[in-house]
Amino acid sequence: MTLKSGNLPRFLAAMQCIYAFPTEPSASPWNPPPATAGHRGRYLWTDAFGVLNFLTLHRVTSQPIYLAHAKSLVSAVHSTLGRTRDLSSHLPGASPSNPLGGGLRIGKEDATGPDGDGQYHHYLTLWMFALNRLATVSGDTEYNKHAIFLAQVIHPHFVYNRSSSRPRIYWKMSTDLKTPLVKSEGNLDPVDGLVTFRLLQQTDGQDSTVLSEEIADYERIVESKWKGYTSSDPLDLGMTLWTAHWFANSDTWARGLAFRDFGTILGIKCALASGDSKWTDRADAIIQTWEDAGVVPEPAKENVRGMNAEDDLLPITEVMYAAALIPGVFQMIGD
DSSP: OOOOTTHHHHHHHHHHHHHOOOSSOOSSOOOOOOOSSSGGGOOHHHHHHHHHHHHHHHHHHOOHHHHHHHHHHHHHHHHHHTBOTTSSSBOTTOBTTBTTBTBOOOOOSSSSSTTOOOEEHHHHHHHHHHHHHHHHHHOOTHHHHHHHHHHHHHHHHHEEOTTSSSOEEOSEEOTTSSSEEEOSOOSSHHHHHHHHHHHHHHHHOTTOOTTHHHHHHHHHHHHHHGGGOOOOOHHHHHHHHHHHGGGTTTOHHHHHOOOHHHHHHHHHHHHTGGGOHHHHHHHHHHHHHHHHTTOSSSOOGGGTTSTTOOTTTHHHHHHHHHHHHOOGGGSSSOO
């Protein structure tokens, strides 16, 4: 995908709005500041996009500083969301040498309640993907090994009835991974798991079978449900397009499957735009609408309390806007 003139400054502006990072090397390492949303300033979905966007910046600019920023953000997430809410200890099963041994908290502001903290399957798979891309870009396979271990840790807590022809997946688990908090299955969780776990295993080596049992669980689920997949949520549709494009050349389900607007745009640019420039034009027109509304890349002051620009949505909106502008490392084939 060709980088359109003007996309990079807007991409940087959106990322700077959340992470306030240096663009030139300095003697002091950059420590990611707390974002305006997320417990102790960290939110797993936002920061996964943040890591991936820093890797995209590294690819586009060839500047090592952005690869260093991605690594710094990974460390900040592991040291915050891999620990209890008071940061006094690691999550059960984790340790200093194994920071992901207990999974990763979502980063919700509230400890309990209907929108309280815990662990989401789809957030964890996105974080695994971010670690996988970091390993691929940096050449440091330890990041992929951490992602594999995270996959092995969380899978038996989220996926149940594994010996049946159709396993099931819990949407949300408690912070300690002991109790299901939402027992229903997310629309995309099986696809997210299948694609991400396959990528982790592929990166581990051509003959690796390290996640073969877990992948088999997801394959049975996806095979049983993909033909009936429907959604009216543009984020859901966009992320489905993005996820499926990784195996669209080999898997029937991937060919069959066809923040919310930006998720759609990300999917369009990854899966459809290479074959027809009209898709890119349509996606960019949606982006332009939100820019004209003063929501991104830097929210207009009069819009700070407006729809889709509330303080708690600002970080996730900005990082997904940046990814929609330049998908970069989200794509199977670079731009």
